[in-house]
Amino acid sequence: MADICYVYDFSEGSREQKDLLGGKGANLAEMTRLGLPVPPGFTITTHACRWFLTHDAEPPELRVQVTAALRRLEDALDRRLGDLHDPLLVSVRSGAVFSMPGMMDTILNIGLNDASVKGLADISGDERFAWDSYRRLISMFGRTVMDIEPSIFANALEHAVEKAGVASESELSADVLRELVEHYKSVVREHTGREFPQHPREQLDMAVKAVFESWNGDRAKLYRRRERIPNDLGTAVNICAMVFGNLGDDSGTGVAFTRDPATGSPGHYGDYLQNAQGEDVVAGIRNTLTLADLATVNPAVATQLAQTMRRLETHYRDLCDIEFTVERGKLWLLQTRVGKRTAGAAFRIATQFLDEGLITEDEALMRVSGQQLSQLLVPQLAVGTERILVTKGIPASPGAAVGQVVFDPQRAVDWVEQGRTVVLVRRETNPDDLAGMVAAVGILTSRGGKTSHAAVVARGMGKPAVCGADQLIVDESARTAVVHLADGQQLAINEGDFISLDGASGEVFLGEIPVSPSPVVRYLLEGMEAVLPDLDDDSAAIVDCVDRLLAHADSVRRLRVRTNADTAEDASRARQLGAEGIGLCRTEHMFLGERRELIERVILADNPVDRGLALEALMPLQRGDFIELLTEMDSLPVTVRLLDPPLHEFLPDRADLMVRVALGQASGQDTSSDERLLAAVNRLHESNPMLGLRGVRLGLVVPGLFALQVRALAEAVVARTRDGGTPVAEIMIPLVGSAQELILIRDELEAILAEVSLETGIELHLPIGTMIELPRAALTAHRIAEVADFFSFGTNDLTQTTWGFSRDDVEAAFFAQYLEKGVLTISPFETIDADGVGRLVNIAVKEGRQTKPDLKMGVCGEHGGDPESIHFFHRAGLNYVSASPFRVPVARLEAGRAVIEVASSDSR
């Protein structure tokens, strides 16, 4: 067998080889292949890393292959590593298939030692540059390869700056830097018991090994567990000849984007720093120049850069970002990748590429996501208002929240009771904070990420949250939080201060920034003409692009998109947002407010006559509700779910009532009416109401209840028909677990429909379907299909029973820990659990259609508005999803993307 090749020169690979070369290595190879100016170098493959991880040693062939690659590099540049006069320096950078926080990143200037630093000084004619490079090497190497606490080097540097009496490290002299190098070397000696390695090849080998080992660092492992990245992929290592942007004013370094990643505006966009090295740009030490400035300073390089970016964009057919260095007037590209962008920019850039003929409409649609669209749909902090950025954390739950800061959940509850609006700020949250989280309009934490307790619970509640804002030092007992700013100043937030959160960007601002509705939503609801005058150019462009891509999604999608709506207002709004009907009208919401008294009478009635009277009084009210809904959704289907929750939900809380009765009795009051109520509450009390007397069970056990609702609906259909409307009503039975339940309730309801038809002379054809929201319904779908006109998957309840999770109880109690431990990768209430709940859905779809091939099937749980779940439902073969009104555009977009995704995975 031939030796395995563990080392590829940049000139040998291509971007197709990400699995082998990692993302960075593959793109360096691709740029080299395109003839772009990339410093020569080579990549050690992920395969070598995997060998290392399995055997705890480098593959035996690796050393020789690296030697050969190094020799080729030296020959190409005509310099030798560690040469005393003109040393070759290299950088070592990790490069996994997926970018992964916690991995070792970069070591620059490998090849310098006590001897070659002098050669570098001579050949560059810049002694300061040489010693500064050596100083950087020792500190980076010490930190990342030799595990020395970073602050030791940082403190020594700070001390030197102070001692020299200069403003920043860039002003330190060569002599000071030489001393610093000596000090750094003594630090290495003290902390590791050995000298800083002087042999360049030893430096290189140690750095490569450190990269390999960083694959199994704690943070990297945790990240992989959370993101479900396999543990055995390994990382590649890139070794690249150094080029220097700090060799004078004709040198420099920069980062650039081929379009503006913030707004999506066309035209290049970037930062350039003269006479600097890469890390200086990131550190923000000096003010950077724009690319326009670069054109003035160095027009030839600017032109070459512009051409290069155009070349990359055309080649990658997407926004690219690059890192580049200019060494004495020559441009070098050090990295490129498809660039990250904001949600709005994603829509604009996809549309621009489409218009430029670089990508198809389908490809443009795949360049945006429902998650990005949803960021454009939530209310936003008003543009143009003055704002003071406090800090930026992890965008954990989108939306804007403005309120007074509290650090204590009980205070949150108290203040909200006083009518204030609060934002809860905590180091991190736990289940005891729940009441405070419910009270607050937004949540800010200094620890934890997207899967922390705060993030999970906030998303569950649909509440904006910024998490893991780790620059924020929260002192809960002192009721204050502090951020140390770059300029040494600090900024304090005290209890009662107003702050404004942007849960989509992770930004936190001081003060009350007005919240304005999303321009995209305003456009969809009010139309372009009404909205245009209020919009800046960027917003107007985004709105236009969203509109175009949504239109394309609509043209390709197979899934219909309905909405969950109980009121005429919601229905009207959802229709504007593109809903093609109502997939779930929850009738229990129609019994709230003033009507609660009537439903209470229905429940408390101790004889059929009283119950009948109360039901009759409810009838016209409910009929009125239905008429309004059917009017708003005229000619589109309206699926009405009959009463689902257990009856005691309409009665007062049992414990409160017990306290009231006990206190009343203790003080000698007449508590007989409360006692009667308590007796009824006790009678209806359930230890697990989720699994109790509700849904179809209630319909079968409480005479007249479902009949009332169906009569109201039937009469509403008649009224609309007489008014010339086209009502399309559907009746949906909740919580069916066996076909027999549906048979019995159908019998009763069809009789009512026939009655109303006979009374009014108007033919009624209302399909009667069922929710599939119990495992047993899914498992016996072939029988239920015989008597159902449609299926609607209630994936909220189905998730609760399949997992045995009561959402109200478990989400706050332990989901954060489950996400942390990797039991869950995402809450199964956010994205459908394909293995468990999804398997039941697939069983029900398949076996239901075996019985009735044309059975219409939809989903009306909250998953209907979740991007990943929508793809699942598309693949499962459902006919529609139903989402809350503001998720309708997201569902339309993702339903379109699902078609393209399936087509492209089929063609692969």
Add this chain to the structure above:
Amino acid sequence: MADICYVYDFSEGSREQKDLLGGKGANLAEMTRLGLPVPPGFTITTHACRWFLTHDAEPPELRVQVTAALRRLEDALDRRLGDLHDPLLVSVRSGAVFSMPGMMDTILNIGLNDASVKGLADISGDERFAWDSYRRLISMFGRTVMDIEPSIFANALEHAVEKAGVASESELSADVLRELVEHYKSVVREHTGREFPQHPREQLDMAVKAVFESWNGDRAKLYRRRERIPNDLGTAVNICAMVFGNLGDDSGTGVAFTRDPATGSPGHYGDYLQNAQGEDVVAGIRNTLTLADLATVNPAVATQLAQTMRRLETHYRDLCDIEFTVERGKLWLLQTRVGKRTAGAAFRIATQFLDEGLITEDEALMRVSGQQLSQLLVPQLAVGTERILVTKGIPASPGAAVGQVVFDPQRAVDWVEQGRTVVLVRRETNPDDLAGMVAAVGILTSRGGKTSHAAVVARGMGKPAVCGADQLIVDESARTAVVHLADGQQLAINEGDFISLDGASGEVFLGEIPVSPSPVVRYLLEGMEAVLPDLDDDSAAIVDCVDRLLAHADSVRRLRVRTNADTAEDASRARQLGAEGIGLCRTEHMFLGERRELIERVILADNPVDRGLALEALMPLQRGDFIELLTEMDSLPVTVRLLDPPLHEFLPDRADLMVRVALGQASGQDTSSDERLLAAVNRLHESNPMLGLRGVRLGLVVPGLFALQVRALAEAVVARTRDGGTPVAEIMIPLVGSAQELILIRDELEAILAEVSLETGIELHLPIGTMIELPRAALTAHRIAEVADFFSFGTNDLTQTTWGFSRDDVEAAFFAQYLEKGVLTISPFETIDADGVGRLVNIAVKEGRQTKPDLKMGVCGEHGGDPESIHFFHRAGLNYVSASPFRVPVARLEAGRAVIEVASSDSR
């Protein structure tokens, strides 16, 4: 196509043709085929009935075929239907495949009319007999064919008896009967607007049609729905020449059993009434003779009867019951079937047939059932005590209950609080009666059957119940119940009276009959020698037969039988009853009593140190429990389930605590300690605890909890090993929903095991398995199997989540209604729901074994002791079932029967 044959002479059929001829017709044909003296006749097939039911008319061929059959009958007997001088009379009797209450039963004497009644008087020489026969025909025909209220005829008869001044109808003279016939005919005229049909063939055709139509009577339909008998089977109709037992002292009628169906004693057993017709025996008008008396009265007939019964038993190879008539010294058989018997008789008779060489051991085992055995295992009303039978209802839930009568659930609660023992007597129960049912030791209702609310709830609670005792007139407001006895006396039960119920026989007695433990259980626990002196012969025989058939079941069964036991006492008892290990030891029961305080401290601890101290204090206690269990079950497996319920179950009730705090505060007391407790209760409060923080979730979230239990178990194993025992402990993780949960908890627990092993130098090999009790666990069993050493199906919880039924809430709230409506045929908590829950079990077994072919699998839900469910688990391929101690013998028996059942259905 040849005409379909709708009519079979008795001489044409056989007992194999039950589907076509119904049970009665097939057995009549079989007896005819055997040459036994059956009056000639013919059967109209179920096929004809089905045709009738589909087309609402008789099949066109039927009339001609009946005419032909009738002609053959007339020729055989040389009499004509409706003949003026010597008329042929026939009976018409329904006969479905399954016997079915609510169907039309029998019309005798068809063929009589105003003319032929005189011929009958002449030829029989008994005018009174002739008019009595005619009177009976009109009243039976009027009631069943012409739908006339039965009381009208009964009242007229009573009136005639009174007017004639005689004691009973049998003393009415021919003249009075002739007048009564006239009166009956006028009743028919008045109520139907037509004359009583004089044409014999018209009588016959109307009777046949009435039988067909009775198939769709309300009671029959209800019965079929409940018993899941298909609606399209139809019934057969038997037309049989009349023979008369009322033609003098050399005539008579009787019923007989080939062995004693009550005790199982060998030898014939029956009742005979001289000079009487069949219905008189049932009505109990006169005292009957025994078969021994018959031998004196009519030795020839007695000998023939005995020979016939022996012939039938040998032929049917089972206990038969027969109806017979002696007409002027000649024996006629009118019906036979395999006879019903008591549980004890079933065991004795099966063993007798085995010993007589008529059936094999396997067949003997199939002649008894776990349900019968379970009747023999419950405590019984002591034998030999004097007893007054009040009434007999439907045996709804087995066991003996003795207590004072209450008619009101609240009084039941109050009296029990005063220390009394009560039996709740109600017309019927509903969910509001629940507290009273919990308080009572037994339940008696006058309405409803085995699926009534009272029956379902009582079985769920394991409490004796007699239901549907419809002779009992319950007046709840007067707090009294009355039975009208046959002799016109009445017997009243008043509140506070003692009664004794036998839930296995349905008998209700006045007074306090002592309750004695079941002889079978005593025998199993104490051995034959200890028990024999206390037993009568019948009981001793039963015990012996149970022992023999259990031994055979043990020798053939593949399923192992374990027990659910948490205490050494239960474990020891179960082992005596044949348990081969513990399948479920619920450790939460070990935290009750005094230890509750410690677990409370674990819960309320607000820092790890306090929690650790409390856990440490629990450790030796739990270790002691385990040592006891492992000692009792030495060398047999003991599966310990780690803590399953949510923690708040160990804390006081939230509402009670709220009341206490509120009252304390109102009266100015210091409530701070209650408030602290309430805060903890509130923190742990869950809206649906069944679906909350429990099982493995608790183990993963509360540090040290599972570790404590596993350390206690490991140390117990070490202690037993050092004591020379052979402990076989297994660790079971509850509520696993995903493989990852099991991976994490295994990691933690294996570390503990390794620790204890290291500390003690004793190797520990404790398998760690999982319960499969969530749909998701079943659906992902292939993954869970990778990390589980065994599966144990928790079918209680699996039923709860698959159906979305909280047993605590739904069983009392609506199961009776669901059984009534046919949604359920039996509570899915009694017998596993094969279509839903069972499908999940099958998926998990199949896919779990695909991953690990030898994976041991058992069931530890209550279904493990249910006969039908045990058959399901055998077919599913489980390795063992685990049942509560007293269900262990039932499980052993049924596990054996399951093997034979599968083998015989495979060979078919």
